[in-house]
Amino acid sequence: MLDNKQAHQSNVSVSLPNELSVLGEANFEGFRSQLTRVTSAFSEEKKAAIEQLLQQHSKQMIAAFSLSDFISHIATQYPVEFIECVDELCRQPEHQFLHYQQAFSDLLAATDTELELHANIRRFRHLCMLEIAWRDMLYQADIKESLLAVSELADVLITQTNDWLYAKACQRYGAPEPYISENGNGEVSPPEAQKLLILGMGKLGGRELNFSSDIDLIFVYPQAGETQHPRKPIEHSQFFTKLAQKLIAALHQTTIDGQAYRVDMRLRPLGDSGPLVVSMGAFEAYYLEQGREWERFAMQKARVLNSDSAAVCELQNIIRPFVYRKYLDFTTVESLRAMKQLISNELARRNLQNNIKLGRGGIREVEFYIQSLQMIHAGKVTECQTRSILSSFEMLQKHEFLHPEIAEELRSSYLFLRQVEHYLQAFNDEQTQTLPDDKIKQSRLCALLSEESVEAYMQTILQHTNRIHQHFSALIEDSNEAGASSEGDITAVTSSENGQGFEDLWQLDLDKEEIFVILHSALECADASEHARATENLTDLLLDFKHKSTKHRIGQRGHNTLNKLIPLVLQELIEFTEHAAEQKTAKGLEALSKAIFGILLTILGRTAYLDLLLENPAVRQRLYTLSATSTWVAEQIKRFPLLLDELLHPAYLQTDDDDIRQWRDDYQSELRLQMLRIEPEDIEGQMDSLRYFKLTQQLRIAAADISGTLPINKVSDKLSVLAEVILHHVIDLAWHQVCEKYGVLEGTSAQNKGLGVIAYGKLGGLELGYGSDLDIVFIHDIDLSLSTNGKKSISCSEFFVKLVQRVSHIFTVKTYLDELYEIDLRLRPSGNSGLLISHIDTYQQYQENEAWTWEHQALVRARYIYGNEELGNKFTKLRHQVLARPREQAVLRKEVADMREKMRTHLDKTNDYKIDLKQTSGGIADLEFLTQFWVLANTRTVPVLSKWTDNLRILDELAAHQVIDEELAQGLQKAYLYIRSQVHRHNLTNKDIVHSEEMSALMALVKRTFEQTFTG
Structure with a gap:
C-alpha cells in the first residue's frame, strides 16, 4: 500500500493509464458544461474566479473523475459547492473531518422543515464523502484516517439529525418525562432529558465504517412513562417509535438527492419481529434471558452514539457484562x-x-x-x-x-x-x-x-x-x-452422518435458491416434476420456519439445541419418506414436513421438549411414523406438546388382547393413581389432570390403531370405555364439590348418589370416535320433597341441577389443555327447554306419553352407564317397555322415513368433490335408521331386540329371529363395518376416501334395502 502524502497542489500520487485519462477528460467536460449552466447568472467576476480554479486544478479533477464515478457524479450534482472546496482539497491531502460537527450544526440551525432536512443531510453527506474519496484516491490517505473520517461523518449525521427530530417531536407530542437513575450505592442522579439512545453496531460502533456501508443501529429509550403534553400525552414507547421512524426515513429514504445511508435494524432484540424501539429495562431483560452467542459477538462493537449522560452510562453497563464474562467457561x-x-x-x-x-x-x-x-x-x-x-x-x-x-x-x-x-x-x-x-x-x-x-x-x-x-x-x-471439505462441493451436504451436512441449511443465511439447490441434491424422486415439487415445498417450509422461529424467545440454550436438532430432523424426514412407500411422494413429504415443523414451532419456547427430541432418536422416529400416518395425531401433539412424553414409553407397540372389563379396570386404577397426586382443594389441577389423562390415553389408542396392535373393531370400544371411566370420576368430583357447599340428601352417599346417566348415540352404542362428543341424559330416583342438610340447604331438584351443572362445567370449561369432552344434553325430555335432570318417574312418563318417534329411535341406542343397580334396572325395564309398545307399521314406517329425509336434507354434505358417508343415501345413517325401525317394529314379538344398543348385535338378533334373512344381515354388517372403517380412517388421516368397487356395492345394498323397507 502506498504512503505518499505530498501536499504540493499540482502533484497526485497515482499514475493513470491512457484509457482512464480519456474517461476522466470526458467526465471533466461533462462537469464543466453543467457548471457553466449553473453559473450562467453569476457575475463576471465570480465566473472568472471559477474559471481560474478550473484551469489551476484541472489535472487533479481529471484524475479524480478517472478514478471514481462517484466523485464525477457528485461534482456534477453539486458543481458550485464542489468547485468552492476544490482548492482546499488540493492543498490539504490529509483528511479534514474535525469540522463536521460544527458545519452540520450550522446547517441544521437554518433548517425548518423535514423536506429541507432530508436535502441537507444528503448534500452534506455526499460532499463530505467526495472529499474523503478525493483524498483517498489522489493522495492515498492513511486508510486508518479514512475509516475514522467516514465513521465520524456518520456519527455527526445520525446524532444531530436525531436531536433535530427530537426537538420537533417534543413540540408536537410534549417532551418525555425526565430520566432519573440510581446507582448501586442508592445515589440518585440529577434529572436529565430522556433521549432516544442510539447504539451503533458493527464497523460503525468500532469507528471503522466502510466507505459505502449500511449502518446497523439499535434504538433504546431509558424509561416508560408519558410525554408532558398539556392535552394529549402519549406513551414513551409511542413517542420514541415515531421518532425512530422519522430518523430512519431521514437517513434511509431515497429522494431526488439520493440516499444518505442504508439503515439496517435487524440486530435489535428479536430482529425484524421485535419492536423498533425498546425500553432499557426490556433491553436488559432480553440480553439477560435470551441473548445468544452471535449477539455477544455483535455487541462487542456496540457503541452508544449519543453524548455522555447517566442513561448512556447505564446502557453501556448493561452491554458490558453480557459480552464479557469474568471467567472463561x-x-x-x-x-x-x-x-x-x-x-x-x-x-x-x-x-x-x-x-x-x-x-x-x-x-x-x-x-x-x-x-x-x-x-x-x-x-x-x-x-x-x-x-x-x-x-x-x-x-x-x-x-x-x-x-x-x-x-x-x-x-x-x-x-x-x-x-x-x-x-x-x-x-x-x-x-x-x-x-x-x-x-x-x-x-x-x-x-x-x-x-x-x-x-x-x-x-x-x-x-x-x-x-x-x-x-x-x-x-x-x-x-x-480434519476431514472437512474445503472445495465447496454442493453434494457433500447429503453425505455426512447425523445431519451434520444439513447445518448449513439451518445456520447459514442462505437465500431460497441456495437452499433449493442443496435440498434438490438431497432428495430422491423418480419423477422430475415430483422432485422439483418436493424440493420447492421443503424449501418454503424451512424458510417459513426460520422466519417464525425468530419471533420466539428461547434463550441461548434453546438456540444451541435447535441448531443441533433441525439438521437431524431435515435428514431424517428425507430418509423417512424415502423408505416409507406411502410417503415417497412430493405430497407425502410436504404433509409430513408441515406437520413436524408445526410441532417444532409450538415447542420452540419449551427447551425441555427440544432436548427430549434431540436426545431420543427413537422418539423422533415414532413422531414421524405417527404424524405421517395420522394428521389427527400430529394436530393433537401440536396442540398439546406434553403428549411427546408418551413417545418415550410406547405401550401401544404391544398387542392389546384385553376386553372391555379389563380396559375399564386398568383405566380406573391408572386415573385413581394420577388423581391422588393432586390436592383435593386444587380444582384446576384436578381438571387439568383429567384432560391430561384423556389426551394421553387417546394418543395411545390412536397409536395402537395406526400400528395395528389394536384391531379396528376394538378402537371404538376402548374409546367408549375411556369416556365412561372419566365420566365416573367427574361425577365423583362434582358430587364432592356440591355436597361440600350444600350438604347431602337423605338416603344418598358418595357410593349411592341416587344419580343415573344414560348414554345415547355413539357412546350408547359403544362406537365412540376420537373427536366424538358425549350424548348423555341424567336421571335420579330421590324423593323430590327432600332437601340437603348443609348450612345452605337446597331442594332435591336444585341439588341435582347444580350437580349436573357442575359436571358439565368440569367437562366443558376451557383450560390450556382445552375441554375434556363436549357434552350434548339435548336428548333429555323436552330437549333444551326441559330440565337438566329428570326423576325416573318423570322420564318414564315423558317416554310413554310425550316422546316423538325419533326419540324412541334414539332410545334404541341408549345404554345405562352410571348409577346404582336399582335405578339401572328401572331404566332397563322402562326402555324395554317403550321399545316393545305396539305400533302401527305403516305409521311407524312413514315417521321414520320422514325423519330420515329431513336429516338428509339438512345434514348431507355430499357434493361433486366428496361424499358424506354418514348422511348420503346408502350411508351409515340409512343403516342405523333401518335397525332402529326394525327394533321398534319387532321388539314386542322379539323381546331380545331391546337387549343390545349396537348395530352389529342387533342385526345378529334380527337374523336369528328371522326378522330379516341371514344373508342380508351379514351384508349389512359388512357394509356397516366397511363404511365405518373408511370414516374412521378419514378422520384419523384426513386422506380422501377411496371409492372402491366393494364400497359401491355395499352402499348400494344399504340403499336398496332402505328403499325396499320404506317405499316398497
Missing part, C-alpha cells in the same frame, strides 16, 4: 468453535473466491480472530474490551494474548484489504467487496495499488488472504475439522 469456547465452523461452511458453500471480506482469508476472518481472543480474555483484562479491531490488536499484543509476529502479519494484511475494499466502494459508492471483472475498475485498482497488471494485484491479494487464512485455521483447533 466451556460454552464460550464451544460457541467460538461452532461459529468458526459456520464461517468455514459458508466459504465452502458460496465459493466466494473474489470476495475480500467474506471469502477465504478475507476481512471477516481477521475480525473473527481478534474478537475471539477478546471474548476469551477481555472479561479478565478489561483493557482489551475495545470496539476497534485496530485498537484490539494493540491491547491483545500488549497483554501477550497475541504474538507480535502474528499481530503484525494480520494487521498489515487487514489494512491492505480494508484499503482495497475502500477503493472498490469509492468507485461508485456501492457496497461491494468483490474484486471487479470490469476492465475500467480493474485498471483503476491497478493504478491505485501501483501494480502493472490485474494478475499482479491478484497475486498480492492472494498472498495476504493466504496469510490470514493460515492464522484463522489455526484458531481454536477442532479435530473434527
Whole structure:
C-alpha cells in the first residue's frame, strides 16, 4: 500500500493509464458544461474566479473523475459547492473531518422543515464523502484516517439529525418525562432529558465504517412513562417509535438527492419481529434471558452514539457484562468453535473466491480472530474490551494474548484489504467487496495499488488472504475439522452422518435458491416434476420456519439445541419418506414436513421438549411414523406438546388382547393413581389432570390403531370405555364439590348418589370416535320433597341441577389443555327447554306419553352407564317397555322415513368433490335408521331386540329371529363395518376416501334395502 502524502497542489500520487485519462477528460467536460449552466447568472467576476480554479486544478479533477464515478457524479450534482472546496482539497491531502460537527450544526440551525432536512443531510453527506474519496484516491490517505473520517461523518449525521427530530417531536407530542437513575450505592442522579439512545453496531460502533456501508443501529429509550403534553400525552414507547421512524426515513429514504445511508435494524432484540424501539429495562431483560452467542459477538462493537449522560452510562453497563464474562467457561469456547465452523461452511458453500471480506482469508476472518481472543480474555483484562479491531490488536499484543509476529502479519494484511475494499466502494459508492471483472475498475485498482497488471494485484491479494487464512485455521483447533471439505462441493451436504451436512441449511443465511439447490441434491424422486415439487415445498417450509422461529424467545440454550436438532430432523424426514412407500411422494413429504415443523414451532419456547427430541432418536422416529400416518395425531401433539412424553414409553407397540372389563379396570386404577397426586382443594389441577389423562390415553389408542396392535373393531370400544371411566370420576368430583357447599340428601352417599346417566348415540352404542362428543341424559330416583342438610340447604331438584351443572362445567370449561369432552344434553325430555335432570318417574312418563318417534329411535341406542343397580334396572325395564309398545307399521314406517329425509336434507354434505358417508343415501345413517325401525317394529314379538344398543348385535338378533334373512344381515354388517372403517380412517388421516368397487356395492345394498323397507 502506498504512503505518499505530498501536499504540493499540482502533484497526485497515482499514475493513470491512457484509457482512464480519456474517461476522466470526458467526465471533466461533462462537469464543466453543467457548471457553466449553473453559473450562467453569476457575475463576471465570480465566473472568472471559477474559471481560474478550473484551469489551476484541472489535472487533479481529471484524475479524480478517472478514478471514481462517484466523485464525477457528485461534482456534477453539486458543481458550485464542489468547485468552492476544490482548492482546499488540493492543498490539504490529509483528511479534514474535525469540522463536521460544527458545519452540520450550522446547517441544521437554518433548517425548518423535514423536506429541507432530508436535502441537507444528503448534500452534506455526499460532499463530505467526495472529499474523503478525493483524498483517498489522489493522495492515498492513511486508510486508518479514512475509516475514522467516514465513521465520524456518520456519527455527526445520525446524532444531530436525531436531536433535530427530537426537538420537533417534543413540540408536537410534549417532551418525555425526565430520566432519573440510581446507582448501586442508592445515589440518585440529577434529572436529565430522556433521549432516544442510539447504539451503533458493527464497523460503525468500532469507528471503522466502510466507505459505502449500511449502518446497523439499535434504538433504546431509558424509561416508560408519558410525554408532558398539556392535552394529549402519549406513551414513551409511542413517542420514541415515531421518532425512530422519522430518523430512519431521514437517513434511509431515497429522494431526488439520493440516499444518505442504508439503515439496517435487524440486530435489535428479536430482529425484524421485535419492536423498533425498546425500553432499557426490556433491553436488559432480553440480553439477560435470551441473548445468544452471535449477539455477544455483535455487541462487542456496540457503541452508544449519543453524548455522555447517566442513561448512556447505564446502557453501556448493561452491554458490558453480557459480552464479557469474568471467567472463561466451556460454552464460550464451544460457541467460538461452532461459529468458526459456520464461517468455514459458508466459504465452502458460496465459493466466494473474489470476495475480500467474506471469502477465504478475507476481512471477516481477521475480525473473527481478534474478537475471539477478546471474548476469551477481555472479561479478565478489561483493557482489551475495545470496539476497534485496530485498537484490539494493540491491547491483545500488549497483554501477550497475541504474538507480535502474528499481530503484525494480520494487521498489515487487514489494512491492505480494508484499503482495497475502500477503493472498490469509492468507485461508485456501492457496497461491494468483490474484486471487479470490469476492465475500467480493474485498471483503476491497478493504478491505485501501483501494480502493472490485474494478475499482479491478484497475486498480492492472494498472498495476504493466504496469510490470514493460515492464522484463522489455526484458531481454536477442532479435530473434527480434519476431514472437512474445503472445495465447496454442493453434494457433500447429503453425505455426512447425523445431519451434520444439513447445518448449513439451518445456520447459514442462505437465500431460497441456495437452499433449493442443496435440498434438490438431497432428495430422491423418480419423477422430475415430483422432485422439483418436493424440493420447492421443503424449501418454503424451512424458510417459513426460520422466519417464525425468530419471533420466539428461547434463550441461548434453546438456540444451541435447535441448531443441533433441525439438521437431524431435515435428514431424517428425507430418509423417512424415502423408505416409507406411502410417503415417497412430493405430497407425502410436504404433509409430513408441515406437520413436524408445526410441532417444532409450538415447542420452540419449551427447551425441555427440544432436548427430549434431540436426545431420543427413537422418539423422533415414532413422531414421524405417527404424524405421517395420522394428521389427527400430529394436530393433537401440536396442540398439546406434553403428549411427546408418551413417545418415550410406547405401550401401544404391544398387542392389546384385553376386553372391555379389563380396559375399564386398568383405566380406573391408572386415573385413581394420577388423581391422588393432586390436592383435593386444587380444582384446576384436578381438571387439568383429567384432560391430561384423556389426551394421553387417546394418543395411545390412536397409536395402537395406526400400528395395528389394536384391531379396528376394538378402537371404538376402548374409546367408549375411556369416556365412561372419566365420566365416573367427574361425577365423583362434582358430587364432592356440591355436597361440600350444600350438604347431602337423605338416603344418598358418595357410593349411592341416587344419580343415573344414560348414554345415547355413539357412546350408547359403544362406537365412540376420537373427536366424538358425549350424548348423555341424567336421571335420579330421590324423593323430590327432600332437601340437603348443609348450612345452605337446597331442594332435591336444585341439588341435582347444580350437580349436573357442575359436571358439565368440569367437562366443558376451557383450560390450556382445552375441554375434556363436549357434552350434548339435548336428548333429555323436552330437549333444551326441559330440565337438566329428570326423576325416573318423570322420564318414564315423558317416554310413554310425550316422546316423538325419533326419540324412541334414539332410545334404541341408549345404554345405562352410571348409577346404582336399582335405578339401572328401572331404566332397563322402562326402555324395554317403550321399545316393545305396539305400533302401527305403516305409521311407524312413514315417521321414520320422514325423519330420515329431513336429516338428509339438512345434514348431507355430499357434493361433486366428496361424499358424506354418514348422511348420503346408502350411508351409515340409512343403516342405523333401518335397525332402529326394525327394533321398534319387532321388539314386542322379539323381546331380545331391546337387549343390545349396537348395530352389529342387533342385526345378529334380527337374523336369528328371522326378522330379516341371514344373508342380508351379514351384508349389512359388512357394509356397516366397511363404511365405518373408511370414516374412521378419514378422520384419523384426513386422506380422501377411496371409492372402491366393494364400497359401491355395499352402499348400494344399504340403499336398496332402505328403499325396499320404506317405499316398497
